[in-house]
Amino acid sequence: MSGNQQIVSAAAWSIGAGLLGRALGLVSTLVVARYLSPEIVGEVAVATIIVLTASWISAWGCGQYVIVHGGQGRAAIFAASLVYLVFGVLALAVVWMATPVISQWLAAPRLSEYLPGAVLGMAIRRLGAIPDKLLARELRFKRIAIATGMGDIAYAVVAIVLVGTTALGGQSMILAFIAQACVITAILIAGTGLRSWLSPVPVTLQRLGHIFRFGAPVTAEITLSEGARYWDKPLMLRVLGAEAAGTYNLAFSLAHLPALFVGGHVGNVLLPAIVRAQPAQRAPMIVRALALTAVVLCPMAFGLAVCAQTLVAALLPPAWVQVAPLLSVMAVTSVLGAGSFMLASFMAALGQNFTLVRIEAVSIAVLIAALVFLSRWGVVVASFSVGVALIVQFVLSASACRRHGLSLNTLGAPLFRVLAACLVMVAGVLLLRWRLGPSLHEMKIILLTCEIAVGALLYAVCLRLFGRGLLQDVFRLLSASGKAELQQVSTAFQSAKASHD
Template identity: 35%
Template sequence: MGARAIGVAGTLAMTRYLHPKQIGEVSDAVIVAMTANWATIWGFGQYTVIKGRGDDAAEVTWHATVAYMTLGALSLGLVALFGGELMPFFDAPRAAAYIPLLALALFIRRIGAIPERVLQRQMKFRAAGMALFAGEIVYTITSLSLAANGHGGWSIVIANVVQSCVVVVVLVRASGIASWATPTPLKWSRFADMLKYGVPLGVQGLAHGASRYWDNLTISHYFGPGATGAYNMAYNLADIPAVQVGEQIAMVLMPSMAELPKERRAAALERSTALLSIIIFPLAVGLGLVAYPLIALIL
């Protein structure tokens, strides 16, 4: 969570150097690229954590790696080539130039996705946390340095690529290549089981991403990227309790619950949800109460 706090602080400081329109253009490009990424994340990571245990660990992990990388290359390659055609519809034609590098950043991040899940499966959360921390530090330094030197929206785009590289290097080094990239014979039956397990999660993930981000594209279409930049900053601040706190705890809960006997999982889920509510709801209410003086202070 400390790493997330650094990232949020860096994002807020970015408003000192970039116009809301520049932030909005990058935001539009990021959302288009992320949508292509979500479209091919079909629960392979969760499958690796839940099913990749015992004698099947190597087979499950290798199949997840192949599926994740192949589908990612397809969807992100297509958006890199053709995603820019969508940007005039969102009144952000200049954002088209950002999409190829953002797609590259997302693909690089995919390389580290299965290693991260392997670490979670092994309950090694420290390594994943250190990767996130290093990535946020590098992102903040890179983006602010470039923005301060007048590179505009490209400062955010380039910082995303640098961040992805750093995160993946840390994750791969911590997990070891053999733990996730040891080839085994590919089986259609395994891929079929992965799809049966993961497609509902993929649909849920795409719907979640759309509910959280596509409204930015609607704002951009009707009011332009300048309004989108301001709207996006406000949304991200309001979302701090859920994303910066709740999602980080949830990342630890999933592999932890997978270790529990099945008969204890329902009660554990109910209890953890209640505890998360006790933490997050007061944070959200408090943030709303201090929103005006907080914005006046930091922006």
């Protein structure tokens, strides 16, 4: 296969695997929710988050070190692998031994049933982490995509089969997590073997010091960034109980799907584009990308919020009815998360990593404080804490970007037009539900389909009237995004080839 063909193939497999993973994750989550109570799902989710946190803290940037410094030979790769495995064993051992304490502190006795299996799954998954980075360094993205996709399939199949045919309950999800880890790790290790990263070579103190210095800021940034997305769930379990944690977790996952898909996609493309652009062009690029992303993301978020009641009634059993108001609250606020992600791309392109870490730390502190304070009025009011934290994160990010020449003043006009179209869409859907709801009370799927169709039509018509030119710009952005992704992989391929030569 030629270089260009390898680039196109890598990009296609990577994008396809991402879409497959999101689709399967959504399907398996909804199916599992039909069989398990919110209490069980909440405790399993928290058990997984605890072991993920231990893994983030103990990673110490070793995977990134392999990508950046793996060209220094087996000494660098083996040293990073050794640090990663040893720290991982220690961190997961601490979680294992502290399981009774963690369960007692979170007031969730059944958590002790799930944590050992979650620890095992994470231990297996860590065995494939270094091979994953070695494959990425060699631009073998196809195998990584296959491993991820097959792992997602394994999780969905095992979870759905076990939860539907056995009485394992929450352990079905834990076993699915272990199966996913086994499949991904097996495929990754088969692609690199063991000798390429575990064959022993002498490890010097100088090398270890280099790894620790390199990994400290990387670990801090990753831990805080991921923690901002996940740590509110264990806290919700602590302050409001397992049922609230389960409904909150499911609503959060559904609410942030549009932001992760749209904002994450554009942000990942935006970073290399900003790096390549002239300094004077970077700020206008961000403002334009924010405006065009709002055109796509706002109707998805507002549409999800207004359709939440019908969506939950159509797809989930009555035990999950609390998801609807939570989904409405968090879907709207998720738009700010995507905006902050793109502003972070601008800061990262300028090398302002410590600024990003400080913003993440403040956002987490605000989230925790707001959740604890608002939880006295119940889970729905407590869910506003996510919005409060996202507002603080966006304001801090915008303020930091302004110091580097990025002004969002010109964003007001296009954003106003988008929001006006969204409000008309919301009003139309509510009117439709008021008129058709009584007659379609027993046919929620049909009502949901009608709401989505009417909402999409109203938004498109309004945007055509209020925001001429914005739709055309969106199509241009999507086209440019695809070209930029291919260019990003092409640049990495050519750099790796030159290094190899």
